[in-house]
Amino acid sequence: MxxxxxxxxxxxxxxxxxxxxxxxxxxxxxxxxxxxxxxxxxxxxxxxxxxxxxxxxxxxxxxxxxxxxxxxxxxxxxxxxxxxxxxxxxxxxxxxxxxxxxxxxxxxxxxxxxxxxxxxxxxxxxxxxxxxxxxxxxxxxxxxxxxxxxxxxxxxxxxxxxxxxxxxxxxxxxxxxxxTHRIRANYGTLLANAFRIGPDAVVLHTGSIVFNGAFTTLMPCFYSGATYILHPQFDVEALIDTVKREKVTHMMMVPSQIVAMMASPRFEPEAMRSLQMILSLGAPLHNEHKERLNRHLPGRFYELYGLTEGFMTILDRDDALRKQGSVGVPPPFSDMRIMLEDGRIAASNEIGEIVGRGPLLMPGYFKRPDLTAQAVVDGWLYTGDLGYTDEDGYLYLVDRKKEMIDSGGVKIYPRDIEDIVVRHPLVQEVAVFGIPHEKWGETPLAAVVLKERGLIDAEALRDWINDRVSARYQRVSAVAIIDEFPRNAAGKILKRELRDAYWKEKGTRI
Missing domain, CATH: 3.40.50.980 (Rossmann fold)
Known part of the structure; x- marks a missing residue:
């Protein structure tokens, strides 16, 4: 194989x-x-x-x-x-x-x-x-x-x-x-089935193909013998034009690209009806954006949560509304557990570390058996991500273990705050992370990219956020309004670079 x-x-x-x-x-x-x-x-x-x-x-x-x-x-x-x-x-x-x-x-x-x-x-x-x-x-x-x-x-x-x-x-x-070849073959077969990619599909990819997320549509496309359209780089206008001209059926984007597509003045849902799949991966797409996408292009949204190391879950388009907020279930031949810190398997709605196994699991890290042994235990990949399952077994992400903010012993999940910030009509994107605090150890800061500068200042936006969070400890200490986020080749926001910028400027600006 x-x-x-x-x-x-x-x-x-x-x-x-x-x-x-x-x-x-x-x-x-x-x-x-x-x-x-x-x-x-x-x-x-x-x-x-x-x-x-x-x-x-x-x-x-x-x-x-x-x-x-x-x-x-x-x-x-x-x-x-x-x-x-x-x-x-x-x-x-x-x-x-x-x-x-x-x-x-x-x-x-x-x-x-x-x-x-x-x-x-x-x-x-x-x-x-x-x-x-x-x-x-x-x-x-x-x-x-x-x-x-x-x-x-x-x-x-x-x-x-x-x-x-x-x-x-x-x-x-x-x-x-x-x-291995077998793993990539399984990408082809399992994901062609999951995304309904057949021989007549037209698959568009506008992001970089050097990151693993690209293989989630590349492999099923070439497994099926479909048509693969590759753009030199992400360009929202070129994306819209290509979908209309080539009658694109399937495309995968990271959340920032989906947001940019819907924000474009040339975004015309009626002209993009050929699409059968819009897959979001790489980071959580906030519910505000999911709701808008499902209004404009209903029945097309899929979401994938996964690690390059070899575990994923998929939210099918038919479950996108019924299970909104979930990232779905593992594909066939895969298993998932939520593990608590004491080694017990979590019950429904208990938050713990996401652990998985299946046919996409890596044989290991290259030349690093020590790191492999830390990540894969008894055939199970420990993801370092926190989540829970509902009564039906659907997975809900909470946050990265490493991105969790510890404020005076209270655990704060940045995504909970981000889901609130992105509801503001002037906010295009947000990234929340912890910054040092003399009393509490850490406190949340929200870095924000606005749709249009000058219509709200950082203090007013901070107050708007803090009036809407569900607990006092979720209040952000500050808002930093920036022009654009640092990103890697996959389009993911680099929160580490945002933190480094904060440290460099001693919290005065980003």
């Missing part, structure tokens, strides 16, 4: 079906397969063999998709890295992954050049530019000159490693999460 023959299969049985659309390029499955084969053969001729790691430092592009599927055919392990990395961060991840080949482009050459002196294994010829040649680099087109026939059989099995996904990391070096 491996994914190496998926593109080959579609090229044989439905060669003329549209496979990939990127920019002005539209490739059918037969043409896409030939391009993937050229790259796969080039990697084998270059001496890169099954099990060796190749890394990418690329934005969304057609070449990145080709690398993913060439790796799948050859048994080479692909390590997608964020194009937002700096030189030292890049060097650390390339060194940790033992990558023997790096694909990048001219725009990112300065970052690669900065890292090269720290990477003795990255000799001339081990770095490939996808958009032009340079001294000491291989040129992608020259690198891929070769036969379009199927590459040499790599003898793949399900337990062969397909890729390593590095976490964003809160402290120290990020951890490399190992995914």
């Amino acid at each position: 491996h994914i190496g023959n998926l593109i080959t299969r579609h090229a044989r049985y439905r060669p003329h079906h549209p496979a990939v659309i990127f920019g002005g390029k539209r490739l059918r499955y037969d043409a896409f397969n030939r391009r993937v084969n050229r790259l796969a053969n080039a990697m084998q001729r270059h001496g890169v063999s099954k099990g060796q790691r190749i890394a990418t430092l690329l934005p969304n592009c057609l070449e990145l998709l080709e690398i993913y599927w060439a790796a799948a055919k050859t048994g080479v392990v692909v390590v997608p890295l964020s194009p937002m990395l700096l030189g030292s961060g890049l060097a650390g991840l390339l060194g940790d992954s033992d990558a023997v080949l790096l694909f990048t482009n001219s725009a990112l050459r300065p970052v690669v050049d900065e890292a090269r002196h720290m990477l003795p294994q990255m000799v001339d010829g081990s770095i490939v530019l996808t958009d032009g040649g340079a001294a000491g680099y291989l040129h992608y087109e020259g690198f891929t000159d070769g036969p379009e026939t199927e590459p040499q059989d790599a003898g793949l099995v399900g337990d062969d490693v397909y890729n390593i996904m590095y976490t964003s990391g809160t402290t120290g070096l990020p951890k490399g999460i190992v995914h």
Whole structure:
């Protein structure tokens, strides 16, 4: 059970079906397969063999998709890295992954050049530019000159490693999460079923495909032989235009992108009726936004809660209203528990740590059996997230253990406050986190992005929030109005950077 023959299969049985659309390029499955084969053969001729790691430092592009599927055919392990990395961060991840080949482009050459002196294994010829040649680099087109026939059989099995996904990391070096061919195949089958992605689906992806959330629609799309539309980056106007023009049926976004789509003056629900799925993942989408989305485009909203390490729950579109606020249930063949601090399994409505197992579970962190043993105990992944289940077994998130605020011994969950702040008609997005307090240890601060500046000040918004929280200890000590949030490549808000900014400015401003 491996994914190496998926593109080959579609090229044989439905060669003329549209496979990939990127920019002005539209490739059918037969043409896409030939391009993937050229790259796969080039990697084998270059001496890169099954099990060796190749890394990418690329934005969304057609070449990145080709690398993913060439790796799948050859048994080479692909390590997608964020194009937002700096030189030292890049060097650390390339060194940790033992990558023997790096694909990048001219725009990112300065970052690669900065890292090269720290990477003795990255000799001339081990770095490939996808958009032009340079001294000491291989040129992608020259690198891929070769036969379009199927590459040499790599003898793949399900337990062969397909890729390593590095976490964003809160402290120290990020951890490399190992995914096998079997795991990615299960992404394809389980999620195609869950999201109703069939061969005639048109799947749009506008965020970065170097983070794991992208694989929740990428794998079921290519498993089904559907059409995959990739945008260079998130652009709300391009998204709206593409949905209308291409009759997009399925798309996945992080909450900030959903909010931006609905805030656009060009958002016309009637023109987007082709959509059968709008999947939200990466962070909780606040109920205020869910309600608005379900009003405009009813019967299309799905929500996924999950960890790259290999556990997820899915709220189906048919349950979105009936179980609003829930993030659903585990997919088939998966189990979930809520564990209390004393080791007992929680009853319904008791808050504890979310623990899960199933066919998506990683074999471990790359070269870190110590960290693997901490995260996976007796086959169960301990997520570090807090939640509870209702009487029907549906999961409700409370918050991250690490983001919980301890104020005078009282536990404050930032999400409870965020759900209130986002109801203000002038608030577009909010992030609540703890800041130091002399008496209580920590106290909540709300960082806010407004829909329009100048119509309310921080003090007035703070008072509005504090008049509506359900307990005195949830009152925010301050509101910081900022222009935009720091985000990672997946579009997630980086609360750690917001906290660091607070510490740097001693709480006077962010």
